Amino acid sequence: MIKVMSISGAILLLLGAAGIGWLLLTPSGSEFRYLMADTLITTQHRHWAKYIIGQRQLDARVEAYQQRFNAMGEERDTHEIHPEPQPVMAPVSSSAEEQEQPVVKPLVEIEEISGSGYSGYVMTVNDPTKIRIGVPEKKGRGERVRSMVERTGAIAGVNGGGFADPNWQGNGFQPIGIVMSGGKLFYNDLGKSRSTQVVGIDGNGKMVAGRYTVEELQQMGVQEAVTFQPRIIVNGKGLIRNAADGWGIAPRTAMGQREDGAILFVVIDGRQPGHSIGANLYDVQQIMLDRGAVIAANLDGGSSTVLVKDDQVLNKPSTKSSEGRYLPTAFLVFEHPEQAQIANVWEGLKASDIDPGKW
Known part of the structure; x- marks a missing residue:
């Protein structure tokens, strides 16, 4: 029993080490860490993100997003709208009852x-x-x-x-x-x-x-x-x-x-x-x-x-x-x-x- 528990503990330690290594040393792991950090930044627990990416990276990421958001608001919008006229529902005569009626949204x-x-x-x-x-x-x-x-x-x-x-x-x-x-x-x-x-x-x-x-x-x-x-x-x-x-x-x-x-x-x-x-x-x-x-x-x-x-x-x-x-x-x-x-x-x-x- 003790031997089985020791083996299980060793496996868990290896899996934990592998997980930490993936988070810290691989591109996909880093991407996941920053996704977690960004998600925390939008909550009341923003400060927790520093435990995932560090305080310096947290501050830099928030500043980088703010600068990008500012830039995204600078281009002047030139769109025009062309509202579709809504059909007017006129009284329908008995001879036209089966005709297709205009659809009012x-x-x-x-x-x-x-x-x-x-x-x-x-x-x-x-x-x-x-x-x-x-x-x-x-x-x-x-x-x-x-x-x-x-x-x-x-x-x-x-x-x-x-x-x-x-x-x-x-x-x-x-x-x-x-x-x-x-x-x-x-x-x-x-x-x-x-x-x-x-x-x-x-x-x-x-x-x-x-x-x-x-x-x-x-x-x-x-x-x-x-x-x-x-x-x-x-x-x-x-x-x-x-x-x-x-x-x-x-x-x-x-x-x-x-x-x-x-x-x-x-x-x-x-x-x-x-x-x-x-x-x-x-x-x-x-x-x-x-x-x-x-x-x-x-x-x-x-x-x-x-x-x-x-x-x-x-x-x-x-x-x-x-x-x-x-x-x-x-x-x-x-x-x-x-x-x-x-x-x-x-x-x-x-x-x-x-x-x-x-x-």
């Missing part, structure tokens, strides 16, 4: 998707002018997307931009960068001359993504916008070169637009073995390209990722609550967006007035 369409290690949804909004940025109702605390949808009478909603999150326990109230809703600047911590990477929509329903100043956005007639990055498709071409550049495996939310104007929201669950591990940005880019996106950008993902339709959370957020986190912004879809009551909850507040960690 629903405002919102939901498609389930799956791939290697992930599952999620694509929500298509066929009229991009029906989208507004929603914000919390009460000062000092973010709001869950389902609550925003229910309170405002929206049809659907998806999480939006980034926010200050000290110790990954923030209250979801302080956005990062800017927030625009209904053509008004709700929040700005940039200053007049600084630019930021935005994801938004102008007054004609054209999606805007890339690096802009507030003045540029206002001149362009942008109505709805939040700050987040990176842009992953511009002028019809993907910017993420391969899976290794995909910033690890995580829950994802992204927004794109087809040439016909339809807005695509990709929502992918993650961090849930047996259901969905997550996707990298290359996966998300390819999902968008396969569906005809000519522009697309990443939105806040991770435990913020949530999709709501008809007051129900469709996906499975990677949070203790099945309804996701408290957030500062969401993309909301309305039948009549001009009637939506969305007030500026940050009016009169400066960034220095907000404690993002206090509930």
Whole structure:
């Protein structure tokens, strides 16, 4: 018995040594280590990545990604949208009852998707002018997307931009960068001359993504916008070169637009073995390209990722609550967006007035 245990122990030691050697000394092992590190970097346990690649490599990798993300936002987008006219349903005479009737697309369409290690949804909004940025109702605390949808009478909603999150326990109230809703600047911590990477929509329903100043956005007639990055498709071409550049495996939310104007929201669950591990940005880019996106950008993902339709959370957020986190912004879809009551909850507040960690 002792001999068998000794042999088993020796085998385990050899396998462990071989595994460590593979991780440290082979190209495929190094690739796997950096994938693990990138995945941790997108979570509340970023500091753990240093035990996989070292603190120096961790800092260098985060800086390299930031520089690349910045560069991905510089090319000016020139895409144009050509919305398809919706057929008008006229009264049908008895003599024409059997004729084929024109098809009216629903405002919102939901498609389930799956791939290697992930599952999620694509929500298509066929009229991009029906989208507004929603914000919390009460000062000092973010709001869950389902609550925003229910309170405002929206049809659907998806999480939006980034926010200050000290110790990954923030209250979801302080956005990062800017927030625009209904053509008004709700929040700005940039200053007049600084630019930021935005994801938004102008007054004609054209999606805007890339690096802009507030003045540029206002001149362009942008109505709805939040700050987040990176842009992953511009002028019809993907910017993420391969899976290794995909910033690890995580829950994802992204927004794109087809040439016909339809807005695509990709929502992918993650961090849930047996259901969905997550996707990298290359996966998300390819999902968008396969569906005809000519522009697309990443939105806040991770435990913020949530999709709501008809007051129900469709996906499975990677949070203790099945309804996701408290957030500062969401993309909301309305039948009549001009009637939506969305007030500026940050009016009169400066960034220095907000404690993002206090509930």
